[in-house]
Amino acid sequence: MTYPTIRPRRLRASEGLRSLVRETRLNPADLIYPLFVVPGNRIKEEVPSLPGCYHYSPDMAVAAAAEVYEAGIPAILVFGVPEYKDERGSGAWDQESPVQKAITRIKAAVPELIIVSDVCLCQYTSHGHCGLIGNGCVDNDPTLELLAKTALSHVAAGADIIAPSDMMDGRVQAIREALDAAGHTQVSIMAYAAKYASAYYGPFRDAVNSAPQFGDRRTYQMDPANAREALKEVALDIEEGADIVIVKPALAYLDIVRQVRDTVTVPVATYNVSGEYAMVKAAAAKGWIDERRIVLETLTGMKRAGADMIITYHALDAVRWLRG
Ligand code: PBG
């Protein structure tokens, strides 16, 4: 049977009908809001490359986290900007660094809010790479111990979920073992499993001052041309103990989100990264797009592609718009 008996437009005739047959729904409960923590006190400064997002000192991060929780967003993803950098990135596991302090204060003030903490060395190393430099390269194995140490310091501060973003081989296993050995068997790992070497991270690197001082990240982050390799990375991370896997970036990689969702049983997150956000904000500021509609359409597309949750700088705006 076909036209004129079949008329798909029948089910589009009113908002009630469209709502009844809607296949994908975006909910505040799907979102994770990134938060940037900087040294100091009483600081809330807009990030130039991410308009509408702020640098918070640990004391000010508490109010921001409470606002996220009250908006119905279940989780934040915290990033730290350190007071000092060195060759090994030792600020990453310094219990007195801004992000550790902020995690402790947020957990005390808003205990129900899930704190996901990004674990990496690039904000903390003087060279800006995500691992140690040795043997003329970003040296995988000696880095693992430092990532595990960093994860432990975040958990000691109060983090609920550890999110390693460095793309070293074996880091999920190293972190899982360290957590378990310390008795933190209930702390989850949300692994940046398929993380591509992407130009879309530019505004983020400006925000946290983490651009590599030489070379690039292509020896550890994935080649944007590869899809099968993403499935391999995801499978390895799950084997090593990842509870949730992330595909990152989101927009140019929605096919990867779909393939991963169809392949694994663990929850899949996607990261609507800084460059994706900045492009929308820039075009909206020019009056060239309808920001509200573009954002809701984009996030819905990510869910439709198979993402169970979305890390996004738009989270607070999106929730406001979803509530009408
Ligand atoms: C650190 C890290 C990056 C992002 C999240 N964690 C940058 C990078 O790998 O260079 C990117 C987030 C974004 O662009 O929004 N490894």
Ligand code: ZN
């Ligand atoms: Zn990094």
